[in-house]
Amino acid sequence: MLSVYEGFFSGGARILHSDVVLGLHEGGQHHSVLSLHGEVLREATRQPMEADACYRSLTAAGVGVTSLGRTFGLPGASAVDPVLFSGPELAATARAMAGADVILSLKEQPLGLLNQGGLPRRPVIVCLHRSDPENQGAALCELKAAIADGTVVACVCCAESTRAAYEAAGIPPELLHVIPNGVDLLRFRPDxxxxxxxxxxxxxxxxxxxxxxxxxxxxxxxxxxxxxxxxxxxxxxxxxxxxxxxxxxxxxxxxxxxxxxxxxxxxxxxxxxxxxxxxxxxxxxxxxxxxxxxxxxxxxxxxxxxxxxxxxxxxxxxxxxxxxxxxxxxxxxxxxxxxxxxxxxxxxxxxxxxxxxxxxxxxxxxERFSRTRMIASYAALIDRVHAEGVRSPLPEPPLPEPL
Missing domain, CATH: 3.40.50.2000 (Glycogen Phosphorylase B;)
Incomplete structure (x- = not known):
């Protein structure tokens, strides 16, 4: 399994997804993470990947984490086009994808990378954590393009409001699977x-x-x-x-x-x-x-x-x-x-x-908000996607027509 993050910065979606990865890794799946950005300036806070709590918990558990090394919003940093990727960046992405059977995309933003031509064909599950697809800029278009291409085969919605919003935005309802958020009940308890x-x-x-x-x-x-x-x-x-x-x-x-x-x-x-x-x-x-x-x-x-x-x-x-x-x-x-x-x-x-x-x-x-229940649901969906992918692997993209 490979998870692709836009970056490591403070927020509920990254905390939740990282906990899912940890739980699946503990359950016997092999997971790694690729982050587009290595450091970001968001919410007036400079956030290096290596200082992030999610990064530290993943690497401490033996989950490999790599980055394309991009930076975002930092003073003096040169501007990087978010939809253009260099040869070395695509090569690093291809290496990370090659060892995966299934890819998880943390929200739809990383699909701008995964939709690039020439990358290995792997089934992608997109994990959606908001209820306003119309405010996600070009990411919604990237999601629709990946679905049309057959790359995205399922979407995890963390809430019913997410499922309803993305269905209204034109995402096929059969791809939308609701898995409610859960937390570690041993950690989060009255004390x-x-x-x-x-x-x-x-x-x-x-x-x-x-x-x-x-x-x-x-x-x-x-x-x-x-x-x-x-x-x-x-x-x-x-x-x-x-x-x-x-x-x-x-x-x-x-x-x-x-x-x-x-x-x-x-x-x-x-x-x-x-x-x-x-x-x-x-x-x-x-x-x-x-x-x-x-x-x-x-x-x-x-x-x-x-x-x-x-x-x-x-x-x-x-x-x-x-x-x-x-x-x-x-x-x-x-x-x-x-x-x-x-x-x-x-x-x-x-x-x-x-x-x-x-x-x-x-x-x-x-029990309704149990992390165990949530991770079991993610594991079942991933197993199903993997089994279906083995039976009918994604076709390679067609070659261009001769001039």
């Missing part, structure tokens, strides 16, 4: 020790209500809406604290500082000492365990947000806007809100109050 430790480090009292917002600094996450809700909530909850983590969620990020000042106004000095910008964390199980509420304020694009699932499994009550499958995930476990800061703030308070009563409900639903 009083972790809860006490992080609260102590941050100077948060044991009894203080805490809301966590785990998201990269991106327009789709609607950070300004979250901050306006945080202001309203901190005003009504004088003991409350708010945690923000993810790429770009640091006080060193000028855009985030400007958003905070705009949202908090004359309350900035009084309330922001209880607003903690933690940046990228590698201990999210600890962050969620320390929280009472896990919040999502996204406006579009989400499918099955990993933060909601991870937070719930650690005992935090989810409060989300109605985007993607969020409402279905939250149903019976938390609260769905309109995109209104005062309504969101009230829901956070309601969630804190309801947390003791919801704890048994969250505990009872753990």
């Amino acid at each position: 009083a020790g972790r809860r006490a430790l992080l609260r102590s480090v941050l100077g948060i009292p044991d009894s203080a209500p805490v809301v966590v917002f785990a998201a990269r600094y991106d327009t789709m996450k609607n950070v300004p809406l979250f901050l306006r809700a945080a202001r309203a909530w901190l005003r009504r909850e004088p003991r409350g604290h708010v945690l923000m983590c993810g790429a770009g969620m640091t006080e060193a990020q000028p855009a985030l500082r400007a958003d905070i000042e705009a949202a908090f106004g004359d309350d900035t000095a009084r309330l922001t000492p209880r607003l903690h910008a933690l940046g990228v964390r590698r201990d999210m199980e600890t962050v969620y365990a320390a929280a009472d509420v896990v919040a999502l304020t996204s406006s579009w694009g989400e499918a099955a947000p990993l933060c909601l699932i991870e937070g719930m499994m650690c005992g935090a009550v989810p409060v989300a806007t109605d985007v993607g499958d969020s409402a279905a995930i939250v149903a019976g476990h938390g609260f769905v809100t309109p995109p209104d800061p005062d309504a969101i703030a009230r829901a956070w308070s309601d969630a804190v109050a309801a947390r003791p009563a919801l704890a048994p409900v969250l505990a009872h639903s753990r």
Whole structure:
């Protein structure tokens, strides 16, 4: 198996896919990863591949990871056409593909590479993690071209909203397979020790209500809406604290500082000492365990947000806007809100109050969000694609007509 990534940078899709690769590798499949980019600047954060937590966990488990060495967004870096690939890049891709029976593409962006002529013919499964194909630029066209060519033989949709959106965009429904996201239930669980430790480090009292917002600094996450809700909530909850983590969620990020000042106004000095910008964390199980509420304020694009699932499994009550499958995930476990800061703030308070009563409900639903269930479903689909490929291998591309 070969997985192709656009790059290693902080985000739920990369975390989820890397965990799938690890699980399949642990189950006996041989996996490797090819990344188009070796380093990126995204969400105002420089992210080298070798420093990424997913890269480190994959390589530590014996999964081989290579890169075409491209860079994106870095100061002084020469511009690289995202759809043009050099001879050495194509040769490296061909070598990586040659040893694979099936290829997984992490979202549709890497298909710009896999659609290049002259590469080995291998069945490709595209793993889709959003609900807005129309906002993926040329990637949707690359997906349709790969399907028409017979290269893409299946698409994994992490949510029903993803399946519906891509079917509406013209992807044949028989290719769309829904495999809901799952998480490691041994890692993501309520933990009083972790809860006490992080609260102590941050100077948060044991009894203080805490809301966590785990998201990269991106327009789709609607950070300004979250901050306006945080202001309203901190005003009504004088003991409350708010945690923000993810790429770009640091006080060193000028855009985030400007958003905070705009949202908090004359309350900035009084309330922001209880607003903690933690940046990228590698201990999210600890962050969620320390929280009472896990919040999502996204406006579009989400499918099955990993933060909601991870937070719930650690005992935090989810409060989300109605985007993607969020409402279905939250149903019976938390609260769905309109995109209104005062309504969101009230829901956070309601969630804190309801947390003791919801704890048994969250505990009872753990198997539904199991990593084991998710990986078994991926393995079954890959085995089926491989068996069908052995019976009827992909035809080589036709030779050009003579002039």
